[in-house]
Amino acid sequence: MTRRLLGGVLAAVAAFALVTAPAASAVSAATTTFSGTVALSNCSGSVVKPAGTPDTAPALVLSNGHCLESGFPDPGEVIVGQQSTRTFSLLSSDGKSSLGTLKAKKVVYATMTDTDVSLYQLDTTYAAIKQKYRVSPLELVATHPTAGTHIDVVSGYWKTIYSCSIDGFVHELHENGWVWKDSIRYTPECKTIGGTSGSPIVETATGKVIGVNNTSNDDGQRCTLDNPCEIDGSGNVTVHPGTKYGEETFGIPACLTAASEIDLNWAGCTLPKP
Template identity: 50%
Template sequence: MKFIISLLTVMTVASIAQALPLPKGQQLLSLPENFTAEYNFEGIVGLDNCSGSLIRFENSRDTDSAMVMTNGHCLEAGFPKPGTYLYGKPSRRSFRLFNERMEVVGRLTATTIIYGTMTKTDMAIYKLSETYADIKSKYSVNALTLSSQRPTERTPMEVISGYWKRGYSCEIEAFIPQLKEAGFTWEDSIRYSRPGCQVIGGTSGSPIIQKGTRTVIGINNTGNESGYMCEMNNPCEVDKDGNQKAYRGYSYGEQTYWVYSCLNQYNEIDVNVPGCQLFH
């Protein structure tokens, strides 16, 4: 996948075959000093190989255990196989937490992988040892709110990466019935407009935020690097009639609002809830 993941391979000997290298000649230090000036990093997190965000549901309480969202392909155990998901697995993952000024103010610790998959969507949600109140009190950082509504075309959006400490701005150009890449299939994928959101490796798991809000409307996950068809790092679009096309340089995100169809009476993700739309 372009699996906008793991620029870990840029730093070390490549140990993840699916990692995306930086574009030729591009280095983090070459970015303009004011590149991130327009972006609010409050609640953004950085992982060892990806990006993510501190999220809450629309009706979460301050006393609830906080959550972090990233891609399913960013899970510490590697890619979940097509047609599989993780649910309620122990974790001790650590996340760097940013404030609005892009400063790392502390580290958050997971206790559980609540849910993770690369089927239908590409998403992992972790439960943390801290509550939202704990994080607010200790770090003065508020969580972003995960939207319960499917976004719409032409919505202005931002992709903000805690791995690279940079942001992107564009809009939702279109929704793709299916996006396929190396055996994985995602549904109702979000295609970004250009220029503005030509994301790179390491931005995987970054929240797609509705511009001007604190609302997460999707999750960044892949892009076509070379124009190849349905291969690793080269997703292809599949229309409603089954026709496949690939576009070099196009970037994509996945839907997250489906989570709300799986909340139980305790406001927890439960795939056994009737009508749950997450893959299970």
């Protein structure tokens, strides 16, 4: 997993992709900016809103489940409504400065089962953010992404945009006991590094969020920490050294209410339940 762990509190889990700051390799897409993205203490994230959610609703920040300040959810664990006071640095469109600090009210939803996602509900609304900072949220789409789509992985932590395409989808991605389904495999141009975890995967043509960046096979090992392996529908295991991955987010909007709350019992909601 490609998060960057900082500080003494996180030292106990520093084995999870603690990466020092190399010179990041990236290709920036002309149509993609940092507007709507945030930097966490150890990861990246974005302010997201499903189409149809009112601007008066509490704003949501999307990141990875393994970026939670409370630690990594166990396989099979689902977190709903956990109180949080986490802060996020809202970036300017060029990524060169912070416009201000956003504050979480709670973790609406988080898991590392089937997917690797965390959703924070903020103590402010989309409308208030737009009025104060002139920043609109990124739209979280409810449709499955397509192979070959040109994408940008926008890291608020590194203030870097990684540009590539969707190479394909993985039936199951296994890493150290966690299993993620229908994961997004990138083409080699996206050389994401530690700290890019939680970055929105933005469809370049539309500027909309179709996934969240989460891991890579760093050392060519098989199904170990920081070395996920691919499992196809027949159970065959393959390892792709250096390959980077993300998780789909199209299933999230069907589980969110107009008040930015999670309802896992809604018809059409397929997110894992506690």
